[in-house]
Amino acid sequence: MKNKSGQQTMGLPFGVIFSIILIVVFIVIAFIAIKHFLDIGDCAGVGQFYEELQEKVNEAWASQNSDFEFEINLPGGIDKICFADLSGEITGSQEDYKAIEMYSVYDSNLFLIPPAEACNMPNKLIKHINVSEIISTSNPYCVEVGEELQIKKGFYDKLVIIE
Secondary structure (H helix, E strand, O other): OOOOHHHHHHOOOHHHHHHHHHHHHHHHHHHHHHHHHHHHHHHHHHHHHHHHHHHHHHHHHHOOOEEEEEEOOOOOOOOEEEEOOOOOOOOOOHHHHHHHHHHOOOOOOEEEEOHHHOOOOOEEOOOOEOHHHHOOOOOOEEEEOOOEEEEEEOOOOOOEEEO
16 A cells, blocks of 8 residues: 555545635635625615716706705715815815815815725716805715705706705
């Protein structure tokens, strides 16, 4: 009988050990792939939120008079959405401003906090909203993700107001 040093220490043939290693590698790769696809779903959720909000604002803007609620539906990790004019006077929370101040070079009026959780989409320009009216009490004007937005447009208003 031949003396195989690998079998003496563990008593398992090389084929069984190699199979166990392959199974572990496949399981790790499967978890990485699942996490990647879940992250893609979260990023799609951010893009879908922007599209749905713009659609509702367009709907209100096109109507003569409107007042309805919009549910904030964003993936986990995003705490707030903020409307801001970063070129104007900052009258709101300095903490919120610090999180979004780097986006002052972009033409944007909506920001997600924290920006790192927004899948490279932390800011967006929402058309047809009256930003100066929205931020009249606080610039930036922030809303927690669990709350709802009130989208309003009066009969004589040209732009939509979000509260």
